Amino acid sequence: MVMPDYIKKSLTIDCKAVTDYIIERLREYLEFSRKDGGIVGVSGGIDSAVTATLLAKATDNFFILLMPSSSTPKVDLEDSFTIVKMLKAENKYKLINIDEIVKLFGDNVETNDKLILGNIKARTRMILLYAYAQKLNYLVVGTGDKSELLLGYFTKYGDGGVDVLPIGDLYKTQVRMLGKCLGLPERIVTKPSSPALWEGQTAEGELGIDYETIDSILYLRFDEMRSENEISEMLGLPLDVIKRVDRLVKTSQHKRLPPEIFRLSGRAINSDWRFPRRWA
Numbered sequence: 001m002v003m004p005d006y007i008k009k010s011l012t013i014d015c016k017a018v019t020d021y022i023i024e025r026l027r028e029y030l031e032f033s034r035k036d037g038g039i040v041g042v043s044g045g046i047d048s049a050v051t052a053t054l055l056a057k058a059t060d061n062f063f064i065l066l067m068p069s070s071s072t073p074k075v076d077l078e079d080s081f082t083i084v085k086m087l088k089a090e091n092k093y094k095l096i097n098i099d100e101i102v103k104l105f106g107d108n109v110e111t112n113d114k115l116i117l118g119n120i121k122a123r124t125r126m127i128l129l130y131a132y133a134q135k136l137n138y139l140v141v142g143t144g145d146k147s148e149l150l151l152g153y154f155t156k157y158g159d160g161g162v163d164v165l166p167i168g169d170l171y172k173t174q175v176r177m178l179g180k181c182l183g184l185p186e187r188i189v190t191k192p193s194s195p196a197l198w199e200g201q202t203a204e205g206e207l208g209i210d211y212e213t214i215d216s217i218l219y220l221r222f223d224e225m226r227s228e229n230e231i232s233e234m235l236g237l238p239l240d241v242i243k244r245v246d247r248l249v250k251t252s253q254h255k256r257l258p259p260e261i262f263r264l265s266g267r268a269i270n271s272d273w274r275f276p277r278r279w280a
Ligand SMILES: Nc1ncnc2c1ncn2[C@@H]1O[C@H](COP(=O)(O)OP(=O)(O)OC[C@H]2O[C@@H]([n+]3cccc(C(=O)O)c3)[C@H](O)[C@@H]2O)[C@@H](O)[C@H]1O
Pocket: 115, 118, 119, 122, 148, 152, 153, 154, 155, 156, 158, 159, 194, 195, 196, 197, 203, 206, 254
């Protein structure tokens, strides 16, 4: 589906204002957390390209990990190197092939299941990012966007295991817009999203819905609080499709929250006890 003009208008961003805001918040967050900088995994996809570019604008203290596996398309690694060059990060990156590590995990789990192995890939990357972050006294900067976060389209404690999510309030279609404004290469801006956890995997293929449709539904449902029936009529889509998106958002809530703690005392420690950030 092509996104209707009225939704496109609502989702149009002021690139400069958004860029300035995220840069400011990143700097502020680094200061409050008393960390010297940030580390990010760059895959060749739009989310990590935009996130790395914003991080590099926020601070000179950034580091990039390129962590290809056998299911990483060759163009993705090429595009990752383009980002490294673009950000003048020739001395601030490391290339680590994760196949050996993933194989060891897979052998010990005794599985060939592509989803289980795919999630192991995402979690292996998370472990490497955290190890480097600690070595450098940096934060792990996540790349999740609003569409993926709402749908739960990420690996829990894998690419979802991060310290801060600078583009987490931008829908996928808005991230592409921002990438274009930031002057990222056309091939990265227009590349179909893919976790690349197995060969041939694409986000839209696995989800069964394209991102223009997903973002239209998410916007109407969760920003405008429209009913499923209303959205189905407005977009001319079967009610089933709206319900599927709604279900994905609801069933993935556990991925967006800290783990449930069964309350025995007066207050729940992970929700009621919030310190001002400067104490943390
Ligand atoms: N109600 C509940 N309360 C608490 N925990 C719950 C739960 N239901 C499941 N869980 C836990 O969650 C686990 C399932 O979640 P998870 O391990 O994430 O696995 P799952 O959601 O099955 O798979 C991850 C999905 O994200 C996609 N992905 C992954 C990585 C990157 C990207 C990308 O866009 O780049 C996309 C991937 O293609 C796949 O479709 C269960 O095994 C269980 O441990």
